[in-house]
Amino acid sequence: MQASYRLGIDIGGTFTDFCLLEEASGRTLIAKVPSTPAHPSEAVVRGILQFTERHGVPAQAVNYFVHGTTIGVNTLLERKGARTGLLITRGFRDILSLGRSRLPDIFDLLVEKPQPLVPRRMVREITERVAFSGEVVKPLDSAEVVQAARELVAEGAEAITITFLHSYRNPAHEQAAKNAVSEAFPKVYVCISSEIWPQIREYERTLVSAVNAYIGNKMRSYFVALQSEVGQAGVGATLLSTKSNGGVMTARSARDTPVETLSSGPASGAIGAHYVGALSGFKRLIPLDMGGTSTEVAVIDGDIRYTNQCHIGDFDIALPAVDLSSIGAGGGSIAWTDKAGVLKVGPESSGSDPGPACYNRGGKRPAITDAYVTMGIIDPEKFLGGELPLRPDLAREAIGTVATKLGMGVEETAEAILRVATSNMYSELVPLMARKGVDITEFALLCYGGAGATHGFLLAREVGIPTVLVPPSPGTLCALGSLVADVKSDFIRSENIVLDGAAPGKALAQINAAFDELRCEALGWLDREKIRVAERVVARSADIRYAGQSFEVTVDVSGIDFGRAEAAPQLFREFARAYAAIYGQAHEGAPLELINLRATAIGVTQKPTMRKVREAALSGSAAVLPVARRREIYLDGGRMEAAVYERSALTWGHTFKGPAIVEQYDTTAFVPPGFDCRVDEYAMIIGELAK
């Protein structure tokens, strides 16, 4: 019988990454193909053919096929989505432009609010009203809805999104409006807030639905084209798409809720980090994804941490997602001095075009990558496997402009740039981790992305993270993550149930009934997805606060049976624990308010068995990695010699010490003095800060 394979693909702006896994042996093959933004499936097909040509793997042997795309998020960021109309409850015409009001920069007199996705002229108010109780205050007139939709279509609307107040509680009006519009205008992409994400808070719900409508058409035609083209190439497996929540869904589902894919790329990276970290025995991780323009982190504390709101471009999208936060600079971030002569790094970035000065594409201003090159950390001949030779003279020249202003040497300035960039990350990372109740010293930093391994050890040193991990393929971790992700979807009910410890009976019954319904919804979704899974789980959680507060803590309540009386004290205990972890202390005896009840349907997929890199660990003198080359670098205010290793030469049992540089196709890892490294059976580099 022919071997079967899983294929994971991550379609980025510059490269499309492939990770092919042979199911029986656990062998993985990776590939990188330049992306074809105008027609993304081209690169996909090219990559698949490459595996056939180079490794003899036929497309037909792929029996599990997941891909992640940035088309949705780029459509939103570049504002190239459908001309979208909004139908909204009368009195709330400007909901998308008012938003939650706070200005993006509260000090700047020239500040602008983000342009709403739907311009005012494309908004129509509808006479209807449902109260908080779900009761209809004013009935809906379908004729008015159709007339409004007709006007919008006449204005060129290709998509229509509908939000009515309190539809999370009673969606009847939204559904009736959707039916009326779809019937009258079958070609228009219609979505309603109660179907996309039925959560209380009208602006947030309207926005999620509007984004979905805005990117809906484009994503739908993209998925249709991709499915057909990879089918023609011979892949028979169902096409799956990655999601912001770290799971996967069928492309069919993704066509209905493309808004769930917005941060799927970074989310897959975190899933990949979780997987390879666990393989190497690390349960508590901070995945660090540093690329050209930004650096993002997540938290893995046994499980991956999720958030109920993520920031994409101009907007806060209230949808469950892997909790990823930008902590600022990427390799392209620019260094400059302000009027007082103080050194600054970012927020401006040279991006990939023109890129850092050393790219020799016209960039004149010094970027972080120029600092790496100037300090000798990156070998200009080896960047991207030598495919993009860098110009160290241009890097020095650019850094020289800043060095002159600071009255410092060029290398010294290069290092100062890295230190300022690192302190920028500190200022974001530390409050972020504290807000999440994470003591950073108990975690390992897992570095990936183009510059993650280059900067990760420096960051770890600055913030006091004692362990740094570099996986074998830091550049294709997202593609690997998509392969090992579970089938997953989230469900929510906004309830506002007050639970008083003295008389919990009625509230518990309400909670129990709501969770029962959520569970049915969740299992129903898994049924419809029809993806082969090893196990089905419905996890439950609740957004809870002390009555009177307005920010909720999400508490995992999967272990509580709300049909039993003990549920109340159990819930108080669980909440107090979760609350105290974030805020230091809980308030004994105060009544709780359960705002949202959540269920997550998880189809646990069969995880592959990864292959160890060799039969047994090297030991004794064999474990000491021979130094292939040495390179002079500048660090900590002086010159020093660093050992330079080829990543492919590293295997299980090898040990080495900083200062060291490990070079591989898609990144350069830099280990400063003070770190002792070893390589484990899955080729993970494990660096420990010496005591």
Add this chain to the structure above:
Amino acid sequence: MNQPTAPAAIATRELHTDKVFVEILNNRLNGIVSEMGHIIHKASFTPFIKEAWDFGEALVTRDGEIFSYPRDIGVAFMVAAMMEDAIKAFDHYEPGDIVMANDPSTTGGLCTHLPDIHLLKPYFNNGKLVCFTWTFIHSSDVGGMVPGSIALSAKDIFQEGIRIPAVKIYKAGKVNEEVMQTFLANCRIPYHNRGDLEAMVSAMRAAEKRLDDTIAKYGLERFEDGIEDLLSYGEQCARQVIAQIPPGRYEMVDYMELDGLDLPPARIKLAIEVEGDGLHMDFTGSDPQLPAALNLPTFGKNHHFINAGVFNFIYAVDNAIPINRGILRPVRVTIPQGTLVNPEPTAAIGVRFATVVRIMEMVFGALSQAADGAIKAPASVTGRVPAAGAGMLGVTLLSLIDPTTGELKVNVVQPLWGGSGARPVKDGIDGADFAAGYLRNIPAETSEAEMPMLVERYQLSPHAPAPGKWRGGVGIDMQFQVFTPSAILTARGMERYQFRPWGRKGGHAGTLGETFLEPGTSAERSIGKIVSHLELQPYQVVRIITPNGGGYGDPLERDPQLVLRDVEDGFVDVEGAARDYGVRIESGAVDAAGTSALRRKMAANRPAASEFSYGAEREQFEAAFPNALQDELERLLRQYPAVQRQFWKGRFWRALLAHVEKGGKVADVRADKVLAQCRDALARRKAA
């Protein structure tokens, strides 16, 4: 002189540390204060904080200067808050002490009204007092005559709630329960207030841990040197900005409305003198303190609420500046005692933010004349300063009996603001204003979940934006009803019901605020400003429309395509496009030829545009009560005790109106004579 001015020489101090370390330290400290803010944000209880972010947090030197202040969370205007008096309230501190205060006079103006509860915690490192952490929260109630504690009609501070002079609420880590219980016993929402205090303490404790780490990494000496460097770095950046403004004296006059007090609007006078790399703000000539809660207790200092507009301007020019008190070191002030901007300690102050907003816009008005005025300034400082925005930050509070529990509930319905003023290079912001840019609105669904009410409308004002080359921002239109009996609506900070937000350089003035009962029915009533409170009948509908900000520049110079866009978006109608902008729109497109012709004709037939457009209401008032006469009266009133001056001003005003009514001319009025007549009238009454 029509030349760019050469930057004046700036005295710069060499750094103790270096130009890399200050940035690294500043980044670290930003992380620490931001963390504090997020902890308060999430763990606090008071309704207004929950969604609206009315709280603050910072790190403070032993001398009381803020050396790190967050830019991503909390209120915008307290960077220059002065902590020295509150710190000096005790001559000894030990680890675990926390000072609490809400009283202006014992904190030298750190506290500016009673609902703001401030905490200061000394931070020790190895037994040495290194600095202080500071937090404040706007509590929704600290007692007093109305729920929410803030009433415009308060006559003195004693009506505004419990006063807590600087006290140690924690001593060596232990809560001072006697003070705590006394405080809580005087609040309508003790449970919330206690929760808020605990949230603030958590935030300060978290900061201490971070400071420990930072000092462990860099050493105490370098840390302390770095703090000094950061402050002088901020100062130096600010001086470089100020030095580019053409030197001179720039004056501005505006008013606080005193509806319901039988007093004419109270005038604030400001002159900004640009002197090299420093600024002098002079409030001489401003009105006496008010028998209403609009007084601003600055104690005559370079106060954060006086210099907030200067800070915004400096930041708008140089947004890489480190956010700390050093930025305001180049400012000095003259604020005569007994005026509404430096009242006696017993004056009522609850609604002082309304005055703050007005002053901020007056600072803009003065700086606009300086940076975008007759003398051409370098491009680095021009084009930043806006026309007047809605100039108000109103807070509508609903106090009602919860129909299910029978408990009294006090909740914010919505913080209200209007549109911003237009900028010299772009339109104003719709539905947001700089004075309230840090606040968040409250979802209607949340309000309806928490209170028996229905929010019928929350969208932009139906009134057209103020015309200009750049148009003003549009205000908010909110309408709601409450279902339960005995509901009381209080609204504070509602301003610009009498005088419009001003336009600049030919831009029109904005619109006035409005309040209606039973709108859209035959029973519709316009009730003007809600001065203190409104008792609502069940299902009675209330509608509040906030002002639109002023326009900037000549409307005839506005890009016709932008006018068309506003027509398409429903902000301006086709008639308005022709009338206000000279833009002809035919079947959805700009008629270019018709527009040119109309604009030529309009340009030929109009008076020269004035520097400021104040609107007809203010022009009429100043015709009846000219500025020169107001100046003269203000000087005469100084002979009376500060608390009595408005009484005499009221008498004078009525006499002036009577004089005009009898056919007298304002130009003939001599202030000293009229005032003497008022005195005589009172004397006659005594005799009778």
